[in-house]
Amino acid sequence: MGKGRLEAFSDGVIAIIIxxxxxxxxxxxxxxxxxxxxxxxxxxxxxxxxxxxGIYWNNHHHMLHACGQVSGAVLxxxxxxxxxxxxxxxxxxxxxxxHFALMPSALYGVVLLMAAIAYWILQQTIIASAGPGSLxxxxxxxxxxxxxxxxxxxxxIVSSFWVPWMAQAVYVSVAxxxxxxxxxxxxxxxxxxx
Amino acid sequence: MGKGRLEAFSDGVIAIIIxxxxxxxxxxxxxxxxxxxxxxxxxxxxxxxxxxxGIYWNNHHHMLHACGQVSGAVLxxxxxxxxxxxxxxxxxxxxxxxHFALMPSALYGVVLLMAAIAYWILQQTIIASAGPGSLxxxxxxxxxxxxxxxxxxxxxIVSSFWVPWMAQAVYVSVAxxxxxxxxxxxxxxxxxxx
Amino acid sequence: MGKGRLEAFSDGVIAIIIxxxxxxxxxxxxxxxxxxxxxxxxxxxxxxxxxxxGIYWNNHHHMLHACGQVSGAVLxxxxxxxxxxxxxxxxxxxxxxxHFALMPSALYGVVLLMAAIAYWILQQTIIASAGPGSLxxxxxxxxxxxxxxxxxxxxxIVSSFWVPWMAQAVYVSVAxxxxxxxxxxxxxxxxxxx
Amino acid sequence: MGKGRLEAFSDGVIAIIIxxxxxxxxxxxxxxxxxxxxxxxxxxxxxxxxxxxGIYWNNHHHMLHACGQVSGAVLxxxxxxxxxxxxxxxxxxxxxxxHFALMPSALYGVVLLMAAIAYWILQQTIIASAGPGSLxxxxxxxxxxxxxxxxxxxxxIVSSFWVPWMAQAVYVSVAxxxxxxxxxxxxxxxxxxx
Numbered sequence: 001m002g003k004g005r006l007e008a009f010s011d012g013v014i015a016i017i018i019x020x021x022x023x024x025x026x027x028x029x030x031x032x033x034x035x036x037x038x039x040x041x042x043x044x045x046x047x048x049x050x051x052x053x054g055i056y057w058n059n060h061h062h063m064l065h066a067c068g069q070v071s072g073a074v075l076x077x078x079x080x081x082x083x084x085x086x087x088x089x090x091x092x093x094x095x096x097x098x099h100f101a102l103m104p105s106a107l108y109g110v111v112l113l114m115a116a117i118a119y120w121i122l123q124q125t126i127i128a129s130a131g132p133g134s135l136x137x138x139x140x141x142x143x144x145x146x147x148x149x150x151x152x153x154x155x156x157i158v159s160s161f162w163v164p165w166m167a168q169a170v171y172v173s174v175a176x177x178x179x180x181x182x183x184x185x186x187x188x189x190x191x192x193x194x
Numbered sequence: 195m196g197k198g199r200l201e202a203f204s205d206g207v208i209a210i211i212i213x214x215x216x217x218x219x220x221x222x223x224x225x226x227x228x229x230x231x232x233x234x235x236x237x238x239x240x241x242x243x244x245x246x247x248g249i250y251w252n253n254h255h256h257m258l259h260a261c262g263q264v265s266g267a268v269l270x271x272x273x274x275x276x277x278x279x280x281x282x283x284x285x286x287x288x289x290x291x292x293h294f295a296l297m298p299s300a301l302y303g304v305v306l307l308m309a310a311i312a313y314w315i316l317q318q319t320i321i322a323s324a325g326p327g328s329l330x331x332x333x334x335x336x337x338x339x340x341x342x343x344x345x346x347x348x349x350x351i352v353s354s355f356w357v358p359w360m361a362q363a364v365y366v367s368v369a370x371x372x373x374x375x376x377x378x379x380x381x382x383x384x385x386x387x388x
Numbered sequence: 389m390g391k392g393r394l395e396a397f398s399d400g401v402i403a404i405i406i407x408x409x410x411x412x413x414x415x416x417x418x419x420x421x422x423x424x425x426x427x428x429x430x431x432x433x434x435x436x437x438x439x440x441x442g443i444y445w446n447n448h449h450h451m452l453h454a455c456g457q458v459s460g461a462v463l464x465x466x467x468x469x470x471x472x473x474x475x476x477x478x479x480x481x482x483x484x485x486x487h488f489a490l491m492p493s494a495l496y497g498v499v500l501l502m503a504a505i506a507y508w509i510l511q512q513t514i515i516a517s518a519g520p521g522s523l524x525x526x527x528x529x530x531x532x533x534x535x536x537x538x539x540x541x542x543x544x545i546v547s548s549f550w551v552p553w554m555a556q557a558v559y560v561s562v563a564x565x566x567x568x569x570x571x572x573x574x575x576x577x578x579x580x581x582x
Numbered sequence: 583m584g585k586g587r588l589e590a591f592s593d594g595v596i597a598i599i600i601x602x603x604x605x606x607x608x609x610x611x612x613x614x615x616x617x618x619x620x621x622x623x624x625x626x627x628x629x630x631x632x633x634x635x636g637i638y639w640n641n642h643h644h645m646l647h648a649c650g651q652v653s654g655a656v657l658x659x660x661x662x663x664x665x666x667x668x669x670x671x672x673x674x675x676x677x678x679x680x681h682f683a684l685m686p687s688a689l690y691g692v693v694l695l696m697a698a699i700a701y702w703i704l705q706q707t708i709i710a711s712a713g714p715g716s717l718x719x720x721x722x723x724x725x726x727x728x729x730x731x732x733x734x735x736x737x738x739i740v741s742s743f744w745v746p747w748m749a750q751a752v753y754v755s756v757a758x759x760x761x762x763x764x765x766x767x768x769x770x771x772x773x774x775x776x
Contacts, residue, residue, distance in 0.1 A: 005255055
């Protein structure tokens with residue numbers, strides 16, 4: 001079974017998720033510059049979520065590139081990932097409209113955590129279906145980002161109950177971790193280990 | 195006529211259906227964990243519908259894989275299926291917001307039933323246009339799931355007037371029936387028959 | 389320049405148009421069967437528009453199939469068609485929510501008329517860019533449906549000011565005209581002419 | 583890495599942006615022709631934004647056509663462009679609902695300006711990743727439109743604080759600049775220079 005349609009369907013769902021998040025930016029009824037101010041936290045949440053969904057699309061793109069065949073298990077692991085990503089607009093809207101309050105910030109972290117776990121499951125399913133010595137297995141290497149991110153999300157969720165702004169700082173840091181070009185960091189780490 | 199564009203269009207429509215259902219999860223104005231509680235039935239309905247639309251996409255993917263040529267009749271049978279699937283967000287929202295009340299639960303079953311019938315019509319149209327001994331004909335085999343599901347939906351619809359929670363139980367069971375990997379069950383059934 | 393991306397973009401836009409129309413079906417707050425009754429005209433408008441957008445997708449699919457190369461003029465003629473189709477959700481919602489009142493019914497006809505004209509312009513642009521004796525030119529033949537439809541839309545628009553239900557009857561008739569398989573009618577007409 | 587999926591994802595996002603803008607056209611509750619009048623500025627804003635997004639899709643289509651390979655930097659430069667385009671529905675809605683008031687008109691210009699800068703960054707990233715003497719480099723030529731547009735947007739933004747209608751005039755002019763077929767103007771300019 002070809003992977004073309006799996007890519008097309010995932011692209012469609014991710015494109016819709018990334019775009020409907022902007023609908024949370026409700027058009028204000030006034031025309032002053034000040035009327036945009038209350039929208040600032042919603043806008044910042046939108047930027048953060050846009051970057052996160054962009055990272056997922058980017059990584060999904062690479063992962064499927066290294067995927068040979070698509071089994072039924074891969075199809076469902078992929079839908080499972082799309083399910084958690086589809087909750088991003090809700091989590092983003094709740095966090096943005098409530099100015100990064102405690103519980104919405106924690107929920108945002110939970111959605112990020114579940115998406116990361118779903119991504120990991122999809123990765124393992126593809127590797128398992130490809131058999132030992134697969135292309136993806138060697139491509140991801142030690143996968144230290146994939147292993148570190150869920151730990152950081154949990155720290156973010158827990159810390160949101162003590163230091164509210166800590167959660168945001170953690171979520172932004174994880175996004176930057178993925179945004180910074182891979183190779184330079186990995187090379188640096190490799191050198192550290194030698 | 196190629197089937198590529200039929201797949202692309204169906205993917206687009208199904209991707210939008212599966213994603214706009216999440217818009218029924220309205221962002222609460224409060225920030226307490228309790229404010230999420232009234233959303234629980236909406237969330238559960240969303241999960242159920244996400245799984246159903248996922249099953250349809252999955253099966254649609256397989257069915258078109260075994261389809262050679264696309265006639266005008268196939269195009270319209272496909273649009274007919276997409277029409278019933280497009281009513282899923284409405285049926286899901288009505289059922290979720292009313293905590294699985296009688297009439298919304300029955301309507302949800304009606305939409306599932308109509309989608310199942312539309313799927314069956316599409317399947318027959320593809321088989322008819324391919325002629326006897328088609329690939330799809332042999333691929334679906336006895337099609338016991340396709341024949342059993344509409345019967346179960348009718349049982350769900352009818353039972354919702356007597357035992358409200360029965361309808362949900364039936365809808366969840368049918369979804370599980372399709373989720374469980376095919377071959378093991380079919381092999382088991384085959385062995386039973388021998 | 390390839391036509392693949394033109395098809396993909398058009399598929400995306402048409403898929404979204406056909407799906408967001410269902411958002412006009414607002415979930416009622418009550419759970420009785422009667423609470424669905426006021427939605428009936430909205431539902432009927434949705435069915436009609438779904439069929440119309442389906443016809444456009446179908447014909448667009450065929451037309452581009454017979455199109456060799458895509459020029460800048462074709463790209464813009466295509467966007468022009470998509471523009472008028474994008475007004476379908478608005479026209480459908482206004483007509484459905486006002487129980488097929490005079491002015492909304494007339495506007496619905498105007499949108500159908502403009503889409504038909506845009507489709508004709510796109511067709512001529514493709515034929516012009518392909519040069520004389522093109523595949524599309526011979527494929528559309530006398531194009532009696534394409535020529536008759538705008539005339540009928542005008543009749544529908546005008547009649548809506550005198551006999552309100554006439555407009556709907558005309559719009560439904562034109563949709564049926566396109567839905568009925570082509571060849572049988574065309575053969576019948578050919579025989580009539582002989 | 584192939585560019586097919588980058589095109590498909592961009593098509594999806596642009597198709598959704600161009601279509602959800604129409605949701606700002608809220609269906610009026612009355613049925614008179616006059617009830618459509620307050621929607622006129624919203625409609626005009628929609629037309630302008632539809633043309634702008636169409637121009638971006640068109641140019642994006644051409645640019646990627648001349649792009650050989652897709653690097654990680656290209657993926658992110660592309661997402662950056664899509665981010666600014668995704669703010670078009672918000673800027674369009676604010677400007678249309680407030681009858682082209684000062685601040686919304688300025689913001690609309692800012693979004694256009696940022697999208698133009700993002701487009702320029704994407705172009706440079708593709709040229710840089712292709713190396714000297716790339717196809718895209720020679721295809722865009724002097725790129726006088728790409729250089730003139732941001733300057734005009736800034737004039738539009740600034741002028742909106744003195745002469746409100748000037749901003750609209752500038753935005754419409756830039757759109758026309760891109761709509762008018764390229765070659766004739768470029769040939770004229772070339773002749774002027776000789």
